[in-house]
Amino acid sequence: MAESALSGSHPLDTMLAVSDVIQNERLARLYARVLELDTPTVEELASRSASSKTTVYEDVKHLVEIGVLDRVTDSQPHRYSARRVDMTIQTGEETFQITPTLLVALAQRDSNDNIELYVERHGVSGLATAIEYARAYTKSEMTARIMAREQEVPVLEAETILQELQEILLDVEDEVSTELDIEALDADVDEQIGEQ
Amino acid sequence: MPAHLFPDVESHLIDTNLFIRFERHETIDLLERAVTEHEIVLLVPQRVYDELTPESYPYDQPPIDDAIKSGWVQVLDEVDYSNSVVSATMDMVRQYISAATDRPEHTVEQADAEVGGAAATLLEDGRTNSIAIYTNDRAAFRGIERALSQHNYENRVQLIKAFDFADALENRYQFSE
Numbered sequence: 001m002a003e004s005a006l007s008g009s010h011p012l013d014t015m016l017a018v019s020d021v022i023q024n025e026r027l028a029r030l031y032a033r034v035l036e037l038d039t040p041t042v043e044e045l046a047s048r049s050a051s052s053k054t055t056v057y058e059d060v061k062h063l064v065e066i067g068v069l070d071r072v073t074d075s076q077p078h079r080y081s082a083r084r085v086d087m088t089i090q091t092g093e094e095t096f097q098i099t100p101t102l103l104v105a106l107a108q109r110d111s112n113d114n115i116e117l118y119v120e121r122h123g124v125s126g127l128a129t130a131i132e133y134a135r136a137y138t139k140s141e142m143t144a145r146i147m148a149r150e151q152e153v154p155v156l157e158a159e160t161i162l163q164e165l166q167e168i169l170l171d172v173e174d175e176v177s178t179e180l181d182i183e184a185l186d187a188d189v190d191e192q193i194g195e196q
Numbered sequence: 197m198p199a200h201l202f203p204d205v206e207s208h209l210i211d212t213n214l215f216i217r218f219e220r221h222e223t224i225d226l227l228e229r230a231v232t233e234h235e236i237v238l239l240v241p242q243r244v245y246d247e248l249t250p251e252s253y254p255y256d257q258p259p260i261d262d263a264i265k266s267g268w269v270q271v272l273d274e275v276d277y278s279n280s281v282v283s284a285t286m287d288m289v290r291q292y293i294s295a296a297t298d299r300p301e302h303t304v305e306q307a308d309a310e311v312g313g314a315a316a317t318l319l320e321d322g323r324t325n326s327i328a329i330y331t332n333d334r335a336a337f338r339g340i341e342r343a344l345s346q347h348n349y350e351n352r353v354q355l356i357k358a359f360d361f362a363d364a365l366e367n368r369y370q371f372s373e
Contacts, residue, residue: 113255114220117255121254140333140335141296141297142297143293143336144212144213145247145305145308146303149303154247154252154253155247156212156247156253156257157250157255159212159213163216163217163220180335182334182338185292185335185338189288189291192294192295193291
């Protein structure tokens with residue numbers, strides 16, 4: 001079951017579109033570059049890509065068709081923006097979030113050994129799960145030790161991927177806060193101790 | 197950037213996340229330079245050492261053994277669990293980790309609080325009067341700080357936020373010889 005899709009499209013269409021990007025690293029990298037450059041032209045995208053301008057053009061066209069990118073201009077040269085993918089997939093008891101952070105992380109596989117190795121060992125679903133842990137970690141609501149136990153990985157591996165993903169999260173998701181409310185935490189602990 | 201990279205304390209205690217932060221950025225050599233220049237030795241709790249050197253791990257491990265051999269990192273003895281201040285500190289840290297992560301307290305292991313236990317052990321043994329704790333784990337640090345202040349060790353520990361420290365150190369040392 002998939003819900004909360006790209007605005008205006010049927011969840012199933014979104015799922016198919018996003019799975020296209022997940023499975024194709026070149027498309028994921030392109031999506032990440034559009035996010036990074038805000039509203040680039042094909043020209044600008046091609047100048048930062050190892051692919052030919054024709055390939056970039058074809059890929060952009062494809063991503064617009066499947067609804068992952070939007071064309072935001074009426075006249076040439078066209079500019080494109082990345083849609084904020086936000087999708088929840090539920091299978092049995094497990095829930096996966098597909099977010100721009102996941103796509104950007106996948107796009108960095110090539111250049112980031114730690115992400116590459118994590119995906120090799122735990123798959124894309126493992127990475128999606130790690131992003132949820134990293135979101136909590138960024139807010140001081142998760143530690144590598146707890147993730148390590150729950151996901152049955154060494155602490156070293158958990159801490160490493162949490163830090164890699166935190167850097168991406170802070171970059172991609174503007175609204176993530178890193179502030180910890182110490183007073184609220186003190187109050188929680190007092191309450192906890194009081195209950196014992 | 198603060199004028200002083202390292203705080204003016206007697207002991208410098210580091211958590212796993214600090215060492216991994218430098219390893220990920222391939223800047224362990226900068227950390228070594230900064231530490232040795234300031235004639236500091238970074239103290240590592242036993243548990244942190246174990247976490248940095250897992251038995252079955254397919255990737256490269258951080259060069260903690262090299263750092264120990266070179267003398268700028270030192271592994272601490274086991275935490276003194278039988279000392280009541282140490283165990284109270286670790287219990288408090290577990291409470292904080294449990295509250296912050298919204299996990300039942302029994303799922304937070306005693307060893308998760310070992311950085312706190314190590315800090316308390318150093319103070320109780322009389323080995324030091326002041327400790328800087330380099331970590332990204334703000335909830336655990338709050339637990340350490342609060343527990344120790346309840347046992348007559350007020351203002352003896354200070355938090356050095358691991359990532360901010362790493363950024364500042366890298367900025368200062370990256371392009372200097």
